[in-house]
Structures are given as structure tokens and as C-alpha cells.
Amino acid sequence: xxxxxxxxxxxxxxxxxxxxxxxxxxxxxxxxxxxxxxxxxxxxxxxxxxxxxxxxxxxxxxxxxxxxxxxxxxxxxxxxxxxxxxxxxxxxxxxxxxxxxxxxxxxxxxxxxxxxxxxxxxxxxxxxxxxxxxxxxxxxxxxxxxxxxxx
Amino acid sequence: xxxxxxxxxxxxxxxxxxxxxxxxxxxxxxxxxxxxxxxxxxxxxxxxxxxxxxxxxxxxxxxxxxxxxxxxxxxxxxxxxxxxxxxxxxxxxxxxxxxxxxxxxxxxxxxxxxxxxxxxxxxxxxxxxxxxxxxxxxxxxxxxxxxxxxx
DNA sequence: CGTGAAAGCGAAGCGCT
DNA sequence: AGCGCTTCGCTTTCACG
Numbered sequence: 399x400x401x402x403x404x405x406x407x408x409x410x411x412x413x414x415x416x417x418x419x420x421x422x423x424x425x426x427x428x429x430x431x432x433x434x435x436x437x438x439x440x441x442x443x444x445x446x447x448x449x450x451x452x453x454x455x456x457x458x459x460x461x462x463x464x465x466x467x468x469x470x471x472x473x474x475x476x477x478x479x480x481x482x483x484x485x486x487x488x489x490x491x492x493x494x495x496x497x498x499x500x501x502x503x504x505x506x507x508x509x510x511x512x513x514x515x516x517x518x519x520x521x522x523x524x525x526x527x528x529x530x531x532x533x534x535x536x537x538x539x540x541x542x543x544x545x546x547x548x549x
Numbered sequence: 550x551x552x553x554x555x556x557x558x559x560x561x562x563x564x565x566x567x568x569x570x571x572x573x574x575x576x577x578x579x580x581x582x583x584x585x586x587x588x589x590x591x592x593x594x595x596x597x598x599x600x601x602x603x604x605x606x607x608x609x610x611x612x613x614x615x616x617x618x619x620x621x622x623x624x625x626x627x628x629x630x631x632x633x634x635x636x637x638x639x640x641x642x643x644x645x646x647x648x649x650x651x652x653x654x655x656x657x658x659x660x661x662x663x664x665x666x667x668x669x670x671x672x673x674x675x676x677x678x679x680x681x682x683x684x685x686x687x688x689x690x691x692x693x694x695x696x697x698x699x700x
Numbered sequence: 701c702g703t704g705a706a707a708g709c710g711a712a713g714c715g716c717t
Numbered sequence: 718a719g720c721g722c723t724t725c726g727c728t729t730t731c732a733c734g
Contacts, residue, residue: 413598415598418710433712434712437712448564449564449599452595452697484691485692488698490692492693492694493692494687494688497688498685503685535647536645536646540635540644541643546610546642581729584729
């Protein structure tokens with residue numbers, strides 16, 4: 399992982415549809431050398447795969463919500479039931495075990511308030527041993543970067 | 550945007566590197582028909598672009614942190630200064646204006662605690678009019694889905 | 701909107717430096 | 718590791734139902 403590799407990763411993270419020959423030219427490399435590096439990065443697991451970035455707007459998912467959940471019990475069975483329910487819910491994009499007051503922090507999307515209410519009822523409120531649930535709505539995105547800084 | 554389009558979006562979101570002919574076969578379509586649909590989805594903006602998904606682990610970004618920030622003032626100049634600083638910081642992946650106690654919710658990554666401390670000093674603590682800053686560390690990912698549910 | 705075929709381009713593999 | 722060449726597959730475009 400030298401400087402050239404990080405530049406390749408940055409470039410592919412931003413736009414993976416460019417021809418390898420173009421990248422190679424940007425970095426002063428031949429197409430085949432660049433191609434070989436990319437394949438090595440894929441095999442190493444640094445590149446996990448390739449995806450189309452979709453527009454949340456166009457998909458009609460106007461709500462983005464952060465939900466902090468506190469459970470009464472930390473028992474294995476309770477946690478397992480919770481995590482299974484989370485995994486089964488497609489509208490819960492992320493779930494992290496977190497430090498602080500709450501136990502879990504969730505990232506949830508919904509089409510609108512009715513939709514969020516449905517998710518709330520079916521996926522969240524139905525869970526046992528929930529002591530507290532703190533909801534934060536994202537009102538306006540200031541910055542939204544899919545991907546990571548590569549240094 | 551019919552059922553076939555949503556299936557195409559789902560597939561491309563999961564893996565954009567598969568040949569169009571394969572997708573077409575999955576959906577009972579010819580390659581060119583499928584290709585034409587994809588191009589239309591790109592032009593419509595439903596597909597914003599194509600990216601390599603990188604491994605946070607392999608990049609050495611072991612810390613994921615949610616930071617809630619409350620500002621004393623809601624003045625334009627204060628908010629603008631804050632937002633500019635946020636945009637300039639590559640380690641702040643996301644920033645949302647949010648409901649509730651805090652004003653902003655940030656999503657931050659760091660290599661380790663030293664790195665986070667640096668970010669904290671240089672990007673966060675340096676901001677004026679910050680009344681409160683509440684930090685939550687993601688300890689363990691339960692679910693982590695890049696992308697959105699397509700229905 | 702669907703199919704099928706034809707052409708052009710980029711990715712992938714190879715021998716060599 | 719890097720380079721240039723060749724091969725092969727896929728994307729892209731066409732004419733047509």
C-alpha cells in the first residue's frame with residue numbers, strides 16, 4: 399500500500415466507471431500496471447466490491463432518522479432477539495452497539511411519517527425490554543460523503 | 550420506474566460489476582433492453598454514479614464516532630463558519646442539521662484515539678459558540694448496509 | 701419496449717525488461 | 718514492479734418487430 403495505491407483507491411471510490419487506462423495516465427502508469435494493482439487491492443480485501451450509488455431523493459426516502467435505544471436487560475437472549483429483528487428490517491440501514499447512555503444507535507430511512515410510524519411499530523416498539531428510545535430526525539444534510547478518507 | 554427497474558437498481562447497488570447480460574438473464578430480459586433501462590436510470594439521476602466500496606478496517610479507520618453539537622447562536626455567520634469547517638474536514642463523513650437538543654449530528658471516522666483527539670482539537674473544539682458536544686463511540690457494528698432499500 | 705446481430709472498446713493475460 | 722501487445726468479452730449501438 400504505497401502512495402499510488404491510495405490514489406487508485408481514492409479514484410475508484412469516487413468513480414469506479416472510468417477506464418483503467420485513464421487512471422493509469424493520471425498516475426503516470428501503464429494500463430496493465432494499474433490494472434494489476436487494482437486486482438491486488440481487490441484480492442487483499444481493501445476493495446470489497448463495486449456498487450451503484452443511488453439517489454435517496456429519487457427513491458422517495460425523504461426521512462433519515464437516528465434512533466438511540468436502551469434495553470433493560472443485557473442478557474444474551476434479549477440482545478440476540480433485538481439484533482435479529484434489526485437485521486430483518488430493510489429500513490434499518492445500520493445498527494451499532496454504542497457507548498454512553500444508550501445501548502444501540504440505529505440509522506433508519508423512511509418514505510414519510512406514515513412509513514416511519516409503520517417501521518416504529520413493527521420493528522422498534524415491538525421489541526422487549528426497551529427502557530428508552532430517543533429519536534433524532536435529520537432535517538437537512540450539510541455534508542454527506544459516502545466512502546472514507548484514504549491516506 | 551416499474552418492478553423491473555427496481556430490481557435492476559437493487560442488483561446494481563449490491564454489485565455493479567456484473568455483466569449486463571447476466572442481469573438481463575435474471576430478469577428475463579435481453580441484454581440490450583436491460584442496458585437501455587440502466588442508461589435511462591443513470592440519466593434520470595436515480596443512479597448517481599459507481600463506486601468501489603472500501604474496507605474501513607483495511608484503511609485503518611478503526612473508530613466510528615457520532616458527535617452531537619449544540620451551538621449557542623443560530624446566526625447565519627456562526628452556522629456558515631461551522632459548516633465550512635465541517636466541509637473542509639475529510640474525517641467528518643457526514644453532518645446533518647438535526648431535531649432535538651443538539652443542532653448538528655456528525656459522523657466521524659478516525660484511525661485511533663490519538664487521531665480522534667487531533668480531529669477533535671483541529672476541527673471540532675476550535676469552533677466558536679459551541680455550547681455542548683456529546684460524543685458517542687460505535688463499539689461494534691451489528692448491521693452495516695451501505696445503500697438503500699429499493700421498493 | 702422488446703429482440704438479435706454487428707462493431708468498437710476496454711479488461712485481462714502474456715512475455716519481456 | 719513496470720511496459721506493450723494480443724486476445725477475448727462486454728458494452729454499446731444499430732435496424733427491426
